[in-house]
Amino acid sequence: QVHLVQSGAEVQKPGASVKVSCKASGYMFTSYDIIWVRQATGQGLEWMGRMNPHSGDTAYAQKFQGRVTMTRNTSISTAYMELSSLRSEDTAVYYCARCYTIYGVVCYYGIDVWGHGTTVTVSS
Amino acid sequence: EIVLTQSPGILSLSPGERATLSCRASQSVSSNYLAWYEQKPGQAPRLLIYAASDRAAGIPDRFSGSGFGTHFTLTISRLEPEDFAVYFCQQYGTSPPTFGQGTKVEI
Numbered sequence: 001q002v003h004l005v006q007s008g009a010e011v012q013k014p015g016a017s018v019k020v021s022c023k024a025s026g027y028m029f030t031s032y033d034i035i036w037v038r039q040a041t042g043q044g045l046e047w048m049g050r051m052n053p054h055s056g057d058t059a060y061a062q063k064f065q066g067r068v069t070m071t072r073n074t075s076i077s078t079a080y081m082e083l084s085s086l087r088s089e090d091t092a093v094y095y096c097a098r099c100y101t102i103y104g105v106v107c108y109y110g111i112d113v114w115g116h117g118t119t120v121t122v123s124s
Numbered sequence: 125e126i127v128l129t130q131s132p133g134i135l136s137l138s139p140g141e142r143a144t145l146s147c148r149a150s151q152s153v154s155s156n157y158l159a160w161y162e163q164k165p166g167q168a169p170r171l172l173i174y175a176a177s178d179r180a181a182g183i184p185d186r187f188s189g190s191g192f193g194t195h196f197t198l199t200i201s202r203l204e205p206e207d208f209a210v211y212f213c214q215q216y217g218t219s220p221p222t223f224g225q226g227t228k229v230e231i
Contacts, residue, residue, distance in 0.1 A: 044223055111159070
C-alpha cells in the first residue's frame with residue numbers, strides 16, 4: 001500500500017524555522033513529484049510548491065519564495081519541507097502529497113495520495 | 125493566478141438527495157485540468173475526480189464531474205451519510221495550481 005508518513009506536530013517561536021519530513025512507502029519514490037499544501041484552521045488549501053525527487057528540481061509558489069526549501073533523501077525515500085522566518089500566520093496543518101507530472105502538466109491525474117498532515121503552531 | 129470560486133458555501137441536504145456543487149474559474153482552465161477533493165474533519169483531502177470528469181480509483185459512481193472552460197460541477201447523485209464533508213475544487217492546468225475555498229455539505 002502507498003503511504004506518506006509525516007513527522008509530528010511542531011511548536012515554534014516567531015522568526016524560527018521548521019522542517020517537516022514526509023516518508024514515502026509502497027511505490028517508487030523518484031517516480032512521482034512530492035508537493036506541499038497547507039491549511040489554516042477552518043480555511044482552504046494553499047499550494048506551497050513541488051519537488052521532483054529524481055532530479056531535486058523544485059518550483060515554489062511565489063508567496064513562499066525565499067522562505068521555503070524542499071529537499072529529499074532518496075536513500076530513505078523521504079522528502080523535507082523547511083519554512084523559515086515563521087510568523088503567526090504560518091500556523092497551519094502542512095500536508096505532503098504525491099502527484100504525477102507528465103506532458104508538462106503538474107499533477108496530471110490529480111493529487112492521489114496525501115500524508116496525514118503535520119500541525120505547525122507559531123507562538124511566542 | 126487563477127481564482128476558483130465555489131458555491132454555495134454551505135449546502136444543507138438530507139441523505140438520498142442529490143447534491144450539485146459549482147466551481148467557477150477567473151479564467152479558462154487549461155485542457156479542463158480540474159480536480160475535486162473531499163475532506164472530512166481531521167483528515168487529509170481525498171481525490172474524487174480529475175480532468176474534470178474522470179473518477180479516481182475506488183470512487184463510487186454516485187460522484188460525477190462535468191464542465192469545461194470556466195464552469196465546473198461536482199454532482200453526488202444520492203447522498204450517503206458518509207458524504208457529508210467539505211469539497212474543494214483545484215485547477216492544475218496553469219501554474220501555480222490553485223484551490224477553491226470549499227463547499228460544506230451538511231445534513
